[in-house]
Amino acid sequence: MMAEAIIETRRLTKSFRGFKAVNDISIRVEPGTIHALIGANGAGKTTCFNLLTKFLEPSAGSILYKGRDITRLKPDQVARLGMVRSFQISAVFSQLPALENVKLALQRRRGESYDFWGSQRRLEAYHERAMSLLEEVGLDDWADTLSAELPYGRKRALELATTLALDPELMLLDEPLAGMGTEDVGRTAELIRRVAADRTVLMVEHNLGVVAELCDRITVLARGEVLVEGDYATVSRDPRVIESYIGGAHHD
Structure with missing residues (x-):
């Protein structure tokens, strides 16, 4: 079989x-x-x-x-x-730092809406997991860099991190x-x-x-x-x- x-x-x-x-x-x-x-x-x-x-x-x-x-x-x-396609959720927000992008993806994983107002406390809850995902893709030193300013290869790594945030099988x-x-x-x-x-x-x-x-x-x-x-x-x-x-x- x-x-x-x-x-x-x-x-x-x-x-x-x-x-x-x-x-x-x-x-x-x-x-x-x-x-x-x-x-x-x-x-x-x-x-x-x-x-x-x-x-x-x-x-x-x-x-x-x-x-x-x-x-x-x-x-x-x-x-x-x-089943998650890489760019499905990784239309990365270019004017946000790498870390915030991953936090937003984690927030989406929980089914919460993108709430830029008053959601700081909730987003902080994702800080630790987001940092570990950045570490997993070798971006821990780039956490505070705006996505738009990341070199091309690092941008793709950030896309992987935001995809991984959805915990795909x-x-x-x-x-x-x-x-x-x-x-x-x-x-x-x-x-x-x-x-x-x-x-x-x-x-x-x-x-x-x-x-x-x-x-x-x-x-x-x-x-x-x-x-x-x-x-x-x-x-x-x-x-x-x-x-x-x-x-x-x-x-x-």
């Missing part, structure tokens, strides 16, 4: 005016793994990700979360089930390493590995190289379909991946 997948798609399809951006995709993400959805530009990974996180309605097929059909649920409903990360220099990529990959220790991570990524050591399982998409799935050794050896993905990478 296979263990129940934390998230699974069955024959998932999305058409835009007759064009199938995602065509008949079936994917299983096992609990406790880091799973990457990769592909060149136009492969369908962003559409697939938007379907999984309920920002798009599928044309056909179904999505199951821990065995429950969530195909027709809304983004906030799946977030409450424990499944974290969905949309190209978390995009636009980063080598040092930031290394630091963020290590960070993802650490936060994945007791949860499941599904990430969309463009670069096969950066997921090589990070991910337990990789699904390669091409032209809206699953090309191959497996660990890095398996997918990187597949001639179709070399041709369609690695061969085409320099065109993107």
